[in-house]
Amino acid sequence: MELTAVVTGAARGIGRCVVDRLTAQGYRxxxxxxxxxxxxxxIVPMTVDVSEPGAAEAVVGRAVDEFGRLDLLVNNAGRFLxxxxxxxxxxDFDALFAVNVRPVFRFCRAALPHLAQTRGSIVNTASISGLVGIANQSVYAMTKGAVVQLTRQLAIEWAASGVRVNAVAPGAVDTGFMDEARAADPDPARSLATTLSNHPIGRMSTPDEVARAIVFLAAxxxxxxxxTILSVDGGYVAR
Ligand SMILES: NC(=O)c1ccc[n+]([C@@H]2O[C@H](COP(=O)([O-])OP(=O)(O)OC[C@H]3O[C@@H](n4cnc5c(N)ncnc54)[C@H](O)[C@@H]3O)[C@@H](O)[C@H]2O)c1
Structure with missing residues (x-):
């Protein structure tokens, strides 16, 4: 039996690492x-903006049409502000919610009936920003807080149907996402030093470290x- 997954935000960073780990385990x-x-x-690549109406149904539908089943949804696409x-x-508010929140809801809604047939699971990529206060991230933090709470809600709503719903909450991860955030900072060197000093392990996580946690939550x-909201943050929220 070959397991089938949908991963969003799959072109690079954490999402790409998840795709590589899943296919190495035999997932389609x-x-x-x-x-x-x-x-x-x-890998079945799909170029699609997850915020477009109909995107969730198209992507989930592709998995079910092509492979006849869905075992895992990883809602990972996201933007920072x-x-x-x-x-x-x-x-700014509308644009961030349109990418970080509404598609997560829509993809879950489209996938859940199929996941109930396989007793599959959902893993959402949240953030430490959805768990603790961090200055200058008000709207981003709200979007990730929404992902955290949707994860808990759906976990309860679908437990009796055998579908598990979990999330990872990464701290700073060494991806293009952080590079772009730093480049937009008036003082990128200071921004990097602050980021590192806020993480007790003294470094950013690698995207593959986050991917391993996502794959664990699906296994x-x-x-x-x-x-469960699994922090992958080098000790950030433990401080
Ligand atoms: N990098 C970090 O420090 C960090 C920390 C906490 C949480 N996260 C979260 O991890 C997830 C992945 O981030 P990453 O670090 O791998 O970033 P990344 O920028 O390397 O990758 C994000 C991917 O999502 C895609 N994407 C963005 N908007 C999209 C849209 N509307 N439709 C389809 N695809 C879209 C991008 O094209 C990109 O390939 C995001 O949800 C992000 O919020 C990242």
């Missing part, structure tokens, strides 16, 4: 991203976990 993966996803064995609250506009080894 529909890998969705607004940027082209590099093809490979077991570091901006003081007084400089944050309504458009039988974590069968007893649902509604």
């Amino acid at each position: 993966v529909v890998a969705a991203d607004r940027s082209p996803v590099e093809a490979g064995d077991g 570091r901006r003081p609250v007084l400089e944050t506009t309504d458009d 039988p080894e974590s069968a007893g976990l649902t509604g």
Whole structure:
């Protein structure tokens, strides 16, 4: 039996590492991203903006049409915004919720009936910003807080159907996401030093470290976990 997954934000960073780990385990993966996803064995690339209406149904539908089943949904696509609250506009607010929150809801809604048939699971990529306060991230933190709470809600709503719903909450991860955030900072060197000093292990996580936690949350080894928000943050929230 070959397991089937949908991964969003699959072109690079954490999402790409998840795709590589899943295919190495024999999963077939529909890998969705607004940027082209590099093809490979077991990968069905889909270039799609997850915020578009109908995207969730199209991506989930592709997995079910092509492989006849869905075992795992990884909601990982996301954007960052570091901006003081007084400089944050309504458009910033709408744009971030449109990518970080509504698609997560839509993909879960589209996938859950199929996951109930396989007793599959959902893993969402949240953030430490959804768990603790961090200056100048008001809207980003709200979006990730929403992902945390949707994870808990769906874990309870679908437990009796055998679907597990969990999330990872990464701290700083060494991906293009952080590079771009630093480049937008007036003092990138100071920004990096602050980031490192806030993480007790003294470094950022690697994208593969986060991917390993995501794959664990999808695996039988974590069968007893649902509604769990697993921090992968080098000790950030333990401080
Ligand atoms: N890097 C970090 O420090 C960090 C920390 C905490 C949480 N996260 C979360 O991890 C997830 C992955 O981030 P990453 O670090 O791998 O970033 P990344 O920028 O390397 O990768 C994100 C991917 O999502 C895709 N994407 C963005 N908007 C999209 C859209 N509308 N439709 C389709 N695809 C879209 C991008 O094209 C990109 O390939 C995000 O949800 C992010 O919020 C990252």
